[in-house]
Amino acid sequence: MITPVLLSGGSGTRLWPLSRKSYPKQFSPLLGETSLFQRSAERLSGADFAAPMVLTNSDFRFIVTEQLAGVGIDPSAILIEPAGRNTAPAVLAAALWQAKSDENGLLLVAPSDHEVPDAAAFRAAVAAGVPAARGGKIVTFGIKPTRAETGYGYLELTEDPGDFAARPLALSRFVEKPDADRAAEMLAAGTYLWNAGIFLFAAKTIISAFESHAPDLMAPVRAAVDRGKPDLGFLRLDPEAWDSAEDVSIDYAVMEKADNLMVVPFGAAWSDLGGWDAVWRDSGPDAQGVVTHGAATAIDCENTLLRSEDDGLELVGLGVKDLIAVAMPDAVLVADVSRAQEVKRAVSALKAKTARQATAFPKDHRPWGWFESLVIGDRFQVKRIHVDPGAALSLQSHHHRSEHWIVVEGTAKVTVDDEIKLISENESIYIPLGATHRMENPGKVPMVLIEVQTGTYLGEDDIVRYEDLYARG
Template sequence: MSKLIVPVILAGGQGTRLWPLSRAARPKQFLSLTGDQSLFQQTLDRVGDSALYAPAVVMTNADYRFIVAEQAADMGVTLQGILLEPVARNTAVAIVAAAAFVRERFGDDAIILVLPSDHEIDVDAGYLEAIQHAATAARAGDLVTFGLLPSHPETGYGYIKAQAEVGGGARSVESFAEKPDLARAEQMLAEGGYFWNSGMFMLGVGIFLRECEMLAPETFAAAITSVSQAKTDLDFVRLDETSFAKAPNISVDYAIFEKTTRAVVTAVNFDWSDLGAWDAVWKTSSKDASNNASRGKVTLSNVSNSLVISDAAHVAVEGLDDIAVIATDDAVYVGKLSEAQKVGAMVKVLRAGKTTSGLTEIHKTAYRPWGGYSSIFSGDRFQVKRLFVTPGKKLSLQKHHHRAEHWIVVRGTAHVTIDGTVTTLSENQSIYLPLSCAHRLANPGKIELELIEVQTGSYLGEDDIIRIEDEFGRA
């Protein structure tokens, strides 16, 4: 039995309300919204004390597995395991599967700290005290959730009612409340005894799994079987899809916490934000004298109470108040900052359109386990991309049936394999890859390799890739 707390980090969400920066292929938890580190990396950092925490378990989906591994490696962090959800089924089955995975390694007495990967938290003395209070309660057999002392009548969070006090021990939960309208939120704050539901939990895995088996047997059976029949794939654990998919699409609050008699809340008052929408990003950002937060190439004139971010073109805003402008290289969102929750509805509209659905899925820059690429320009029968390859990494050995490629090295050194012959290229050198040749690109150097790729042919889609050999298990 380990006395260390095992962090379980949930990193599978898509964060649609932070579009257009956050998209399905690279959601908000992997973006650097409030600092140099991504939100996921900030979460790893919070559980980095080896005297208190065991290596973390990360629950994510297969599309994000290499991003998780890369961002952890960039920090020099070793993970307990990266569990891959085969289908989206909300938090209940994800947390139960993670608990079962931890029980196999540490036993029934293990304690897990469940953390969303997309929150910003100020780790102060109050935070650390709350972790200790919650761990004590979990070891005594309670299922602990963390309740944040409300600072305003927020309509974007669920609430917990309990006679708990900040800095005190865990107290029994009286009830849970869904996201309220403004009038009800104001009423709850006036009554007192209500806390924001943070989505963080401290759980003894044995007690938690037994409660789940009793209160949510379908979820329990799906999770346990998905773990027992999981397959190892490189550094990842692929949960069994057939069994996992049988789980109800339900949150852990609905499945267990609203039914159990063991639910308690630890009340806390540290700085916290779920960064669920652009107004939350604005609130946690540094601001100028006119209460504006900005990042990137931005010029503001007579603007107040606004958020302006540009990852691409220079954005100039004149004479506006309460505005959010978020610009990427292929999309721009403009709306009232005070109505930032409506971005999710906008994403649904875009996703439903044939010509706009792609804007919700991928960026012009796509990340891969070896680096990534950016689309520069496309036309009839040709396409131009920028490729970047991490030092020591190589792409799969592959071929294309419908296109030829030209590679020009802009920076670094490239090893290019064409039908078994390896050529070394330096800056300003180029090479031609004919149709249907077996080819591979590798970066043997110490700096990032950057190339310009020109594709020509009758079909230029990403699905025209026949992988022959791949070190990332994709062949």
């Protein structure tokens, strides 16, 4: 059995405004009804695969469990990284955790934000690499290049992959992201593949590689795993040990130095969806090169992506060409297609002016559901709050605000000091400043309420928690 290791702690800025630090692209349904994370988990499931291991950060831990449950997948372990340290420490932590139970167990490490339409072909490529991985090789997967792409690293083979049949081939070297001329030369040569950043190996094989090529990572990462603490089904890696680990990618730390690598070529479609130009390309443009999504309309447009992420916000393009327009409830991106890889500059500019849209998503996802702010004033705020069936907010109080709750869908079980009552649709309740209170959803359908806050300070840090099902501080 192969244990998939899904890396899910990143925050891609090139797909802003849909992808933000608080809710990055892997959790969004970019190309279908399910998220990229869910599609990745489903792709790496089946008879040959064990339950997946996930590495993520504390902010995403409940999103991960909710999305896995949404596609009927139960993880074997979820490791919480105390801070981002790039892919090398994450991969080593996964291997050390696996080695506690089976050092010979195979791990398939994969980003959780890639798109591979032909899942069966990908699983066949993985199966082709298994004998080499069992034999002590580190197997990576190279994608058949379809254009002179400058946004990817490359893998140079020692031989032509021919018909791209799935079988392990010898790797000559890793090649950094090239300029346009060099990318065109490599495409013409036929012996270069895109580096997908996907690896198959036995736990003991990769641990040995770290010991040889990145020994300084061994002690801090091993200590982080050994001193990790269970928390509601998660394993929180020890923060002190983790912070002393170098911030480095698996390519730099190990892969570019190892001499036991093999490459399985993959000739089917693949994308890392690393920019809006990739989303446009992989969404299947029409004859005019136009893609629309959501409440978007294109009139006499060419080579254009129009995407509205709000049913109440109509996005209309009229006579535009080579344009990307993405509309969110709180931010709109308009860019030339040729500048799609520069979207992170927009995020940097917004951070410089301390705009919350740079990192914060309109919907604030919590372990019990989500909320969004509808109106914000100097001394008041109106929110829509969505509570999942059976979920409950913490028992809490506020120093600076009172609240008025109006249930608009479902039924809420409400605690205010010593009183507990059920509030049905079109009913409301007032929460005085300083009162100890909680809302729960006792039903089997989502509960939605409108919350009106009034007070001198309305920040999310004005919460004193007394009890919490989700063990938040």
